Amino acid sequence: xxxxxxxxDSKNLSKESLExxxxxxxxxSSRANxxxxxxxxxxxxxxxxxxxxxxxxxxxxxxxxxADVRYALSKDTCDVEDFKALLSPAAAPFLEQMAQxxxxxxxxxxxxxxxxxxxxxxxxYCENYCVYCGFNCYNDxxxxxxxxxxxxxxxKVIADSGIEEILMLTGESRGMSSVEYIGDACKxxxxxxxxxxxxxxxxxxxxxxxxxxxxxxxxxxxxxxxDSEKYETLHxxxxxxxxxxxxxxxxxxxxxxxxxxxxxxxxxxxxxxKDALASALHVYYLQRKYPHAEYSxxxxxxxxxxxxxxxxxxxxxxxxxxxxxxxxxxxxxxVGITVSSRxxxxxxxxxxxxxxxxxxxxxxxxxxxxxxxxxxxxxxDAGDEQFEISDDRSFDEMYKDVAAEGLxxxxxxxxxx
Amino acid sequence: MNQDTFxxxxxxxxxxxxxxxxxxxxxxxxxxxxxAGAEIITLAVRRTNxxxxxxxxxxxxxxxxxxxxxxxxxDAKEAVRIARxxxxxxxxxxxxxxxxxxxxxxxxxxxxxxxxxxxxxAEGFVVMPYMYPDLYTARDLVNAGAACVMxxxxxxxxxxxxxxxxxxxxxIDELDVPIIVDAGIGKPSQACEAMEMxxxxxxxxxxxxxxxxxxxxxxxxxxxxxxxxxAYLAGLGRVLERxxxxxxxxxxxxxx
Numbered sequence: 001x002x003x004x005x006x007x008x009d010s011k012n013l014s015k016e017s018l019e020x021x022x023x024x025x026x027x028x029s030s031r032a033n034x035x036x037x038x039x040x041x042x043x044x045x046x047x048x049x050x051x052x053x054x055x056x057x058x059x060x061x062x063x064x065x066x067a068d069v070r071y072a073l074s075k076d077t078c079d080v081e082d083f084k085a086l087l088s089p090a091a092a093p094f095l096e097q098m099a100q101x102x103x104x105x106x107x108x109x110x111x112x113x114x115x116x117x118x119x120x121x122x123x124x125y126c127e128n129y130c131v132y133c134g135f136n137c138y139n140d141x142x143x144x145x146x147x148x149x150x151x152x153x154x155x156k157v158i159a160d161s162g163i164e165e166i167l168m169l170t171g172e173s174r175g176m177s178s179v180e181y182i183g184d185a186c187k188x189x190x191x192x193x194x195x196x197x198x199x200x201x202x203x204x205x206x207x208x209x210x211x212x213x214x215x216x217x218x219x220x221x222x223x224x225x226x227d228s229e230k231y232e233t234l235h236x237x238x239x240x241x242x243x244x245x246x247x248x249x250x251x252x253x254x255x256x257x258x259x260x261x262x263x264x265x266x267x268x269x270x271x272x273x274k275d276a277l278a279s280a281l282h283v284y285y286l287q288r289k290y291p292h293a294e295y296s297x298x299x300x301x302x303x304x305x306x307x308x309x310x311x312x313x314x315x316x317x318x319x320x321x322x323x324x325x326x327x328x329x330x331x332x333x334x335v336g337i338t339v340s341s342r343x344x345x346x347x348x349x350x351x352x353x354x355x356x357x358x359x360x361x362x363x364x365x366x367x368x369x370x371x372x373x374x375x376x377x378x379x380x381d382a383g384d385e386q387f388e389i390s391d392d393r394s395f396d397e398m399y400k401d402v403a404a405e406g407l408x409x410x411x412x413x414x415x416x417x
Numbered sequence: 418m419n420q421d422t423f424x425x426x427x428x429x430x431x432x433x434x435x436x437x438x439x440x441x442x443x444x445x446x447x448x449x450x451x452x453a454g455a456e457i458i459t460l461a462v463r464r465t466n467x468x469x470x471x472x473x474x475x476x477x478x479x480x481x482x483x484x485x486x487x488x489x490x491x492d493a494k495e496a497v498r499i500a501r502x503x504x505x506x507x508x509x510x511x512x513x514x515x516x517x518x519x520x521x522x523x524x525x526x527x528x529x530x531x532x533x534x535x536x537x538x539a540e541g542f543v544v545m546p547y548m549y550p551d552l553y554t555a556r557d558l559v560n561a562g563a564a565c566v567m568x569x570x571x572x573x574x575x576x577x578x579x580x581x582x583x584x585x586x587x588x589i590d591e592l593d594v595p596i597i598v599d600a601g602i603g604k605p606s607q608a609c610e611a612m613e614m615x616x617x618x619x620x621x622x623x624x625x626x627x628x629x630x631x632x633x634x635x636x637x638x639x640x641x642x643x644x645x646x647x648a649y650l651a652g653l654g655r656v657l658e659r660x661x662x663x664x665x666x667x668x669x670x671x672x673x
Contacts, residue, residue: 071652077590099667288591291556318671350670 004268006131006234008308010140021138024129024236034232034241041245042204042252049247051285055080056226056278064088073097078331083280086327087273095319098326102355105333113410114402115336115358117165118158118395119199122146122185124367124383126171128238130224132269134305134386135171137238141306144367144383145176151185154370155192161362161395164412165195167220171386172201172240179207183214190215194412197262201239202249208256217416219253220262221246222300226278230270251286260294261286262338267321268302268313276324280331287332296336296358297328303342303387318347322354329355341389345401348391353405361398363389421646423595423617425564426511426543428482432456433612433642435484435597437622445626446476452635459484459513459620462503484545486513493532500537512537513567514546523573527554531561538562547599550584552591559594566592567620569600570611574623576603579610589615605634605641612645613653 007025009018023030037043064085072082073094085091086098123145126135134141146154158166166189170177182200189196197218198211208219225231228243235241250261263282265275276299283295299321301313316324321343328337338358339348348359364370367383393401402409422429435457436449449455458477462485477483485503490496493516500512514537516529530546531554538544543564548554550568558566568588571580578601579585589596595617602608608619619642628634 096666096668103667288593291591317673319668322668322671346670346672350667354667 004132004302004311004314006308006311008139010138010307012140013138017138021129025131028232031232031236032241034228034235034243036242037245038239038242040204041239041242044205044248044252044255046248046251048251048282048285048289049244052247052278052281053226053228055281056274059084059274059277061088061273064090066090066093069094072330073101080281080284080331083327083331084277086330087276087324089273091323091327092319095323095326098323098330099354102326102329103353105329106355106357109333110357111408112406113357113408113413114352115165115410115413116163116361116395116398116402117167117195117197117358118161118163118362119167119169119360119365120151120154120158120370121169121365121367121383121386122151122154122182123170123173123177124386125173125176126238127173127175128240129236130238130240131234131236132266132302132305132311134307134384139305139307141384142382145181146368148184148188150368152188154368155189157370158362159192162399162411163362163395164193165197165414166193167197167199167218167360168216169199170201172238174201174239177201179203179210183211186211186214186216190416194416195414196416199262202246202252205252205256208253208258212257215416217259217414218262218294219250219258219260220264220296220298221249221253222264222266222298223247223279223282224266225270225275226265226282227270227274234269247282250282251290254286254290254293258293260296262296262298262336264298264300266300266302267316267324272316272320272324276327280328283332283335294336295332295334296338297332298338298340299325299328300340300342303390305387306384309388321347322351325351325355341391341393342387344390345393349401349405352402352407359398359402361393362395363392365389421650425545425595428543430456430482430618432639433618433646434638435459435618435620436625437599437620442626442631443476444631445622448625448632448635450478450481452632453625453639455481457482457484457511459486459622460508461486461488462499462506462508463489482511483508484511484513485509486515486547487533488515488517490514490516490533491518492516492526493529493536496529496533497536500533500542501540504542510541511543511545514544525549525569527551530554531557534558534563535561545597550581550588552584552587555588555592559592563594565595565597565617567597567599570598570607571601573600575601576624576627577601578603578607582610582614585611585616586614605637608638609641609645609648612642613648615649616645618642 068085069091072085124135196216198216199220265279304311337356339356341363366385369382399409432454434453436455485508487496487499516526517523525547534544547567555566568585571577597618598611598616599620602621603624625634
């Protein structure tokens with residue numbers, strides 16, 4: 001597997017900033033210990049971390065054979081060992097059989113429905129230096145945080161399109177996007193949408209409880225990679241660097257009363273088979289501990305960002321991504337699987353017939369530019385986007401395309417209580 | 418197979434046959450231990466005589482773990498009382514909770530069983546609750562401190578086999594404690610089937626007690642349970658679905 005060249009220097013950084021950036025990049029001793037919690041970060045007692053990381057570290061996918069894959073595909077229920085076989089290189093020749101089985105599992109649990117939602121980025125300020133991310137604090141992009149009027153305006157535009165579920169996102173900056181700010185945005189969203197999800201920096205249980213009271217009911221946190229050593233080399237600065245605090249975010253969200261939690265690794269950052277295993281086991285063990293909660297998985301691959309168009313998902317091609325998604329579906333037939341607009345139209349159209357149950361539409365990963373997406377007007381002071389999207393279908397187009405595939409588009413199946 | 422054990426209350430067991438308490442006789446106990454290799458034998462506290470000369474305890478070999486049950490209890494309070502009595506009588510820390518409010522079918526009361534489990538587990542008992550196979554109750558039992566869960570296969574004494582098969586399978590798949598199938602197993606083949614599914618052990622009584630040749634039937638159960646266990650560990654092959662692959666492949670859209 002090759003490596004991505006992540007380090008990009010901006011001309012606008014001061015000499016001092018550049019020096020610090022280079023030190024962080026080149027001198028591991030200049031970075032904080034990524035296993036140490038920072039002040040104010042809640043510690044919960046949990047056995048999930050050791051279970052997931054233990055299984056992942058012990059996973060030797062080369063040892064699985066075609067016989068293991070055939071056996072896994074022949075069973076009614078897929079256990080952890082079967083799942084490991086399905087994720088292994090030995091399963092590659094069985095991709096079509098995996099897809100057939102995944103399709104059956106998907107239809108058993110979801111019928112032929114596909115959920116459509118839209119993400120809304122309300123701020124792109126970030127306090128972290130995550131080398132692959134367009135929002136990272138050293139990347140020279142236009143920053144913006146929507147005020148409440150702008151949030152309401154964006155939401156109106158989105159709601160008018162017919163969307164009933166929204167996912168609100170921020171860059172990871174407590175300073176610029178406080179819990180109160182996000183809570184207030186949730187209260188506005190409640191007026192326009194039936195289902196509100198958040199993808200924000202991890203917070204403590206009491207803060208999740210507060211956000212739930214404000215109307216949010218779904219928390220998604222991407223671990224990016226479950227390989228702790230690799231994680232350390234990619235998240236060089238900021239609270240996001242604290243690996244175990246991020247890992248426990250979904251459990252805190254459940255304890256805080258959220259109805260559901262979403263998970264993912266960013267495939268392409270580290271060994272994708274191990275990351276896929278850990279992502280699914282993270283769900284699996286939490287589901288056994290908190291069976292009342294709802295769970296979902298995403299499967300983003302690395303994408304180019306502003307100022308670095310060469311970032312790519314390395315060895316995770318569409319076939320590998322499809323294998324991961326089929327394995328997820330067979331192992332966890334009841335979880336929602338989201339495929340974002342990081343993927344191209346042909347892939348999303350194909351995968352919703354096999355394993356995915358949720359797609360985004362009308363997507364912009366920039367700040368304050370939904371208006372332009374819908375009306376064609378350009379917004380001069382919009383904030384820059386997090387990554388390049390590959391499928392820019394509007395909600396209308398997506399709805400029609402899903403229906404044309406013989407599937408039932410669904411906008412909401414949920415009631416906030 | 419010698420290493421294949423299961424643990425209850427910190428104690429390791431090799432035999433996956435547990436003798437139930439319904440029909441007792443000296444011959445049955447001897448057959449269970451000698452022919453079926455039982456290491457756990459259930460004992461109804463209400464039947465332990467303290468006065469007469471013949472006491473069932475006298476028939477049970479020392480190396481066998483006694484599993485007093487609370488049969489006769491109609492609610493959690495009564496079950497707790499019987500369990501405490503058993504401990505007083507020197508029957509050890511193991512207790513099988515049986516709470517029945519219906520004298521016709523003798524079906525377990527799941528709600529009361531959870532309550533009794535919570536109290537007795539807190540008092541240091543190794544609690545083995547007999548229950549109707551319901552996932553929520555099973556989770557509550559585990560959270561209350563149960564050492565295992567003992568779902569019924571069909572009405573007790575009915576010898577009807579795995580009438581609740583699908584629900585027992587869910588318990589096996591979802592819980593981290595041993596699932597011991599109790600009640601209704603009427604034939605060795607049914608015991609074998611439950612073991613193939615992944616049950617940790619089988620409790621039976623009537624099927625052996627009512628056989629024409631008790632020692633022979635005890636041996637048959639032993640063989641069946643072992644066969645089922647080996648099959649489970651070996652990984653059952655499944656009958657492949659018929660029909661060729663779809664002519665229109667699902668993965669034809671993939672690029673790069």
